[in-house]
Amino acid sequence: MASSKPSPGSADQAINDGWYTELSPMWPGQGLSLKVKEILYRGKSDFQDVCVFESESMGTVLLLDGVIQATDRDEFSYQEMIAHIPMCALERPAKKVLVVGGGDGGVLRELARYPEVQEIHMAEIDKMVPEVSKKYFPEMAVGFTDPRVTLHICDGIKYVEDSPEHSYDLIVVDSSDPVGPAEVLFEKPFFEALHRAVRPGGIVCTQAESLWLHLDIIKALAAMCKEVFVGGSVSYATTTIPTYPSGQIGMLVCAKARTEQGEGGSAPLDPRTPRQAEPGPLPALGVPDLQYYSHEVHSAAFVLPVFAKKGLQGCLTFQ
Template sequence: MTEWVTEALHDGLRSSFRADRVLYRRPVGQQDLVLYENPKFGRMLALDGVTQVTEADEFIYHEMLTHVPLLAHGEVRSVLIVGGGDGGMLREVVRHRSVERVTMVEIDEGVVTFSQEYLPKVSDGAFDDPRLDLVIADGAEFVRDTERTFDVIIVDSTDPVGPGEVLFTDHFYGHARRRLNPGGVLVTQNGVPFLQGAELTGTMRAFGQLFADRTCYLATVPTYVGGPMAFGFGTDDKSLRRVAVETLADRYRKAGLSTRYYTPEVHRAAFALPGYVQELLDAA
């Protein structure tokens, strides 16, 4: 019989993906981890039915959460990735030749091993990059305790339930702020604001206490239902979200990038927010 993986993350809404072939399944605590093949999205990884990553559209999420802060900053040498065990964020960061060191903190080494074996297209060899410092530790504890500082911090977290919940707290954001170099940028994934508005408002409220400038930008990822995703953007340099398209294009060209979703024009447009999203920011 055909199996369907059903996601019920949002109250009153369910979405299902057909699993033509289940490649891996095991319980994780009280949750169910399943890797399967779908005719539209290729290999898909779901935790308790909630889609984590797909081969077909992961590039949108990873490109936008990486290239927007790095190209807005323009002189990034050091990057911290919190989470991101599938390696997609790492893949995009190491494409920037100016980056000298990437520290990636993943709580579960098994996630990295699993992803390299079953989702090798996502990392595309990035774990072999000599600039990588892979740390297996709790991301919140690492950010609290480390003495290192970074130009950009990327929080590639799951939704704020279970182990990922701590990465959405005021304490975590405060520690992350202290690990940024002057003019640095903190970016976060904040779900789909049409369905998860409180998540975005909570992050923006914390950012408002920590940064001279805080906002979010948007990108549409097909498998994350409910409209565009929001990415939190916090910095003390108010000019960074208004970098000219011509400047972004020059930085993009010098970096030698080739992307499938990100463009300098999309970068600038992503900060133009619909009214309902701006209302969530205003509420913060």
């Protein structure tokens, strides 16, 4: 059937007649449409098409290769959940954390809420993303101003491979979808490197798509992680977020075995139980109270609808 809808891949193609529609081969035949008030920025980095626009209903919107990464209206849901679920699940407070991707700064902002954290490293491949975020998304980019943060513009895979073994309490992989520059962040060699770089009993938490759209991708990813995190655990949590495809996104929470080979009789970490206190606001940076995450939201986020629980059967340690 003929269609005048633009094809995906760049903001130029996705914005038409004052409306943006999020189209992608990742979700064929559907897409969220947002009314555009003003296009604030258009650029092309070495890696991707970057666009910022002011929308009528969602505040400022960041697009990479024509796909929504964050909006003022609902970014807190994703950023809080991908940061605080693993941070609060850890058995002892995290001191050293790595973020792979996440160049908008929102996850940094959430990690900065914890006074016990001493170092936060970020490996972001595209320097244009932090630059654009600092200019157009001050409430997310505030994370970069925390003195414990070091930003490395580099290939995240290489950065993880070069990290000493057992370097981090937590690694958050805040990637875009597995098409384009983020594709390798969904593959086994990267997860093997992540597993090596995190300490025994530590956690790797990765952006892991939507149950409603990509149960097959999630299943393959979880099965692969179960092979890599031998003796540890692999679990899946979700959050609601209106501007992501299907209104929901999930994260895979992989805990490394407490002893390196998974021996010694200690049970793997069950991330469904929060163990660290809910973090508070960060007045020094003007970061307000949490808006989405709480301990009860934490535990409820691991409860999957029947179709998803059945679909992921055997691939998850706890569900």
